[in-house]
Amino acid sequence: MHPQVVQNAPGTCPICAMDLVPFDKNSTSTSLQLMDSQVKLANITTAAAGAGMLTQTRSLNARLMPDPQRTGIISARIAGRIDKLHVRETGVRIKKGQALYAVYSEELATLQSEYLLAAAQTRKFPEDARFKQIAEGAELKLERYGQSKNAIGKLLQEGKPQPLVTFYAEQDGLVTELSVTEGQYIAEGGTVLQVEDYSRLWVEADIYPSEAELLKTGQTLQVIVPGWENEPRNMQAEFVYPALQTGRQTLQLRGSISNPDARWQPGMAATVLLPVASRSETMQLPIDAVIRDGATAHIWIEKPKNTFTPRKVKTGLETNRSIEITEGLRDGEKVVITGAYLLYSEFVLKRGKQPV
Structure with a gap:
């Protein structure tokens, strides 16, 4: 745990009280050779070095x-009483065309009666341009008060006013604000609900x-x-x-x-x-593959299999995931990308010195 502690006989570390591990001070080998089980246990993986784009x-x-721009305010097209709320709470997702609320409006009933009268006059006097203009104007009023073409066609087919009108969603979204309750009277232009996409x-x-x-x-x-x-x-x-x-x-x-x-x-x-x-065609490695111990930095090269050798490198541009290697690495060499720190610790324990 503390490689600076060295003794000539077996004992325990005065700092952490762990048993001291023997090492061969006469060993000149700079490599570590591990078994397959040790490599697997330490989660040591390698990858071939290569160049690419590096952006800091x-x-x-x-x-x-x-x-x-995707937030919609749904307001009352006409004054009246909220007779039916199909959406009663916020946080509900709605789809375009879904029924939202129904309004009972005497004003709308009056406009519908005017339209039905004008339509009847147009049918009776089809050649009279004045009656046709009156009917078109009455229909335009209904459209501006939120009546769809289908609703106007149904009104014409039934031949009597329908003061209870249902209004539908014009966009998909989430209801984030509901400003009315069922039975409440609302003025023209009053906010009913807010929808966000x-x-x-x-x-x-x-x-x-x-x-x-x-x-x-x-x-x-x-x-x-x-x-x-x-x-x-x-x-x-x-x-x-x-x-x-x-x-x-x-x-x-x-x-x-x-x-x-x-x-x-x-x-x-x-x-x-x-x-x-940014740098193009630069040699780079995952940042965890480089061990920095003060003034130097080194990586571990696997050659041959399960034999790992430390090598001093110089680094350059660095991101939160990758680091540029400017010296000490050739294209295609197998570099340890996970478990490098464990190899470093193992080397210090066995050799009693820094790898490079």
Whole structure:
């Protein structure tokens, strides 16, 4: 556990009280040879080294927000009494064309009577253009008060006013606000309910003014939602607010991401990765494959099978997942990518010194 503790005889470590492990101080071997069972137990895996694109990024704190362009306010098209509420609570998903509420309106009954009278006059005097214009005007009034073509056709077929009118959803979404109760009277234009569509969400990220220089409108950025790290989403930088947020020294970056199955909800945290530097055709490894012990860094090469040799390397550009290797590694060599630290510990215990 503490390789700096060395004794000439068996004993225990004065720091952690563990039994000291013997090692051969005369051994000049720089390799470790393990059995298959030891490799499996230590979860040591290797991969062939190769070159590729490496992009260094900065992580921006972000939040998911509802898209205002997909938020709809459903208001009363005509004054009357809410006779029937088909949606009685918030949080309910609705589909376009679904019945939402029914209104009893004497004003609407009057408009329907006017339309039926004008339609009857048009049928009786089909050549009179004036009666035709009156009928068209009465029909247009009904449409503007929320009557569909089908409803007007049914009214004409039945030949009598229908003051109880059902209104239907004009979009899919989630009911986030319900402003009326059954039996309540409502004025024309009064809010009935609010619907938000979460199939696409806004992403608002905090960005320092100095970082804004690294960003271009239309640039593609990556968005990661905690819990779904393996399913990042791409978004385009659509807008950067020109003023600092109140009480904070950051700007707000805005974009949007698709959310077709509504797995994410507004208010969830997210991370936006902002590229700051990139290298093409650079030798790179997973960051856990490189062991850094002070001023040096080394990796473990497998050659031959189950024989692992440490090698000093020089590193360059680094991300939260990968690291550039500028010296000490050739294309195609088998490098330990998991379990490197266990090999390092085993070497120190057996040899009593650093690997490189």
